[in-house]
Amino acid sequence: MTSQTAIRTQGLTKHYGDVAALVALNLDVRLGEVFGFLGPNGAGKTTAIRTLLDEIRPTSGTATLLGMDARRESVAIRRRIGYVPGDLAMYPSLTGHDTLTYFANLRGGVDWSYVGDLAERLDADLTKKVGDLSSGNRQKIGLIQAFMNRPTVLIMDEPSSGLDPLVQREFQTMMREVAAEGRTVFLSSHTLSEVQRVADRVGIIRHGQLIALESVAEMRSKAIRQVAFEFGSPVPPSVFRDVPGVRSVEVAHGRTVLSFDGTIAALLKIAEQHDVIDVTTEEADLEEIFLTYYRDEATP
């Protein structure tokens, strides 16, 4: 493996009795990127994360973080990671400040002025007991504890849960800053718009298996989009039917609307040969791509 790899799994498999929660997962997450890890409930995202953190042990396969074995060197790994579990729970009788002090004491080397900055950016109240906080405000404490020791790898499972839109935006900025500093964010999320906004690459997992692993830009370029042309004079649909990537062509109210995946250059070349007045494209978003992968749920 290269020194640029933050997380690597090879054939990582986890069975619960007869149920295969994770099947031969091969993954490389680089340093300096935000990696989006997508999949519906029960797809195996949390199982993968819990295996990386040595909460559970794989049935077969290996996982390394920062070049260290997730099982044998888990303590050394945990010195360099930050973690926000899904369905975050903390100690209700401790205040936010006490909670952070507790974890800071276990970690060592936490810069409290940085904790103050994080609290300010996330608008977190550290004086109240965690049990008295709303779920969103509780989540902020969880985020601060993950960020506070400036970890090399941040592993977060549904971290935006309960956050209001303003705080979500600030949190996304914080994730991009982490990547810009050459550190890594491993982000498991259902909030696809967020992943689309912050992630460099995305892995999609279904029934415990990785079914797609690409950069967000590549994924979007390959996705089915809608392109609409307005021509000065009528253009027959047959003109576009043989262009590679065109799935369908409809003509209505002087507009030619195409469902299309692939590069747009070939399409523009044909359109230029006619009297083009206007062209609009509806960019494919991650949600559509995600749904495309999952439409055929019956076939694993």
Added chain:
Amino acid sequence: MLAGVTAKTVRDRWKGWLIGSATLALMLWWVMSIYRSLDLSIYTSMPAALRSIMQIPTQADVGSLAYGAIYASYGALTLASFALAAGSASIAGEEHAGTIGLLLANPVSRTRVLASKATAMVLLAGFGALILWGGARLFPRLLDVGIGGMHPGALVFHMFVNALFYGFLAMAIGAWTGKTSLASGTTTAAMVLSWLVAGLFPQIHGFENLAKVSPWYYYDAGQPVFNGVDWGRLSVLAGAIALLAAVAVVGVNRRDLLSQSVGSTMVDRLRSNPLTKRLADRLAGSARVSGIWIKTLSEHQGLLIVTGYVMFLVMGVLLGPLYRLMDVTLRNFAGRLPETLLALVGHGDMRTAEGFFQVETFSMTAPIAVIAVTVVMAARALAGEEAHRTMGLLLANPVPRSTVVVSKALAMVVAAGSVGFATFAGVAIGSLLAGLGMNTADIAATSLLATLLGLVFGGLALALGAATGRTTIATYGAGGVALAMYLANAFLPLDAGLAGYARWSPFYYYLGGDPLNTGMQWGNGAVLGGLFVGLVGLSVVLFGRRDLRQVG
């Protein structure tokens, strides 16, 4: 009433009641078979007052002795403990778990939810009583023991009503405060106190009538096993139950419900006071979260304060003067009791202050106190963090699993040591106040052995929690083994052929060497300490090997 709520509550708890009641019934069988082989003539010549304090029925024979030894005291305390656990968890438990909002989002009133929970508690207590009654009828037949003229059904019925009293008391406190630990802790303290008052005050001239302030008096003063159901005294308990139910209904309807119960500790209150804020912040804020062991200890400060207080004041300081007040002839007669009988009460020779404290404080109450503290702490230590989903976050820090286990065990050592010290200090001061002349070093030795005994069962709960990640298995498993081991040590020596097996019980290494008279038994202490260390080591291995549970 809501059948679904009742059914769910019964479903959540029936196993505990089944195990507890069935264990008691089996113990009855075992003890009955031991008594069958003994000469019981000594019992008939004992003064009534002495029989009462030693929980020995008036017409001593195999059946009545066994009912008295197993059902009347241990059985009643166990059944009441189960009921108060169910009562304290009824509304406050849903608040603590954060599920009360979801439950009340349905078109149901708080009163109906409470009534459903109360119905479940009554059904569970009835279920437990039915098992006890079945054992009380079946085992004498199997062993060919005559129970003519006795009313085991009446005894069990009294136990049932008694258990409901403490269950409804806990329910009322929980309904008014929303705090399960406050409800269960206060009710447990009230139960132990009333059990003591009902047993001791009738033996003290001038205090006989004061026993009537104790609810326990209305349960056992009528000797139901001989005289049948005492409707008069039971109606007092029934009236109190009705009153407590009404109090609970008023309480649950008049206050704000908690979305998730966050206890307010003494330190919290000091932190909110401007005068003490700075000091309390330093103590509570930075000190209590400075490490895993100290945080664990601080989470149980309420339990420690209540238990330490009961052991220091009630079971220690107050008992010295009480012993002075007891009738001299009663004390002298107690000294002539045979060894087999003394085994029942931890071999205490009541002629001496040491024997009295052995019977009242050290034979049962001190082990219960220390074991309760260590088992509760141990069950919550690993399995509890998993159940509350905080273990994942804790272990995301650079801390090996072994450190977590050892830190939690260290917290248990400090907690058990605190209760042991409170017991030592209480008994030593009680002896000093009453001029009993007890040896301070011997009191310290016995308290230290009680501490080590508690740690053994705490270690067992820790290992069970480490292996399974389940608090119920850790709590009931260790609690059940502790009860069985206590009874094994108390009753096996009564049969010469079985006496040697008592060495398999950790309790044997606690009072077996009579430390209150002969001082520290270092060998026994080493056995108990070694067991604890071994169980902690086993916990490290078991916890290190398995997957953490995913709860929720």
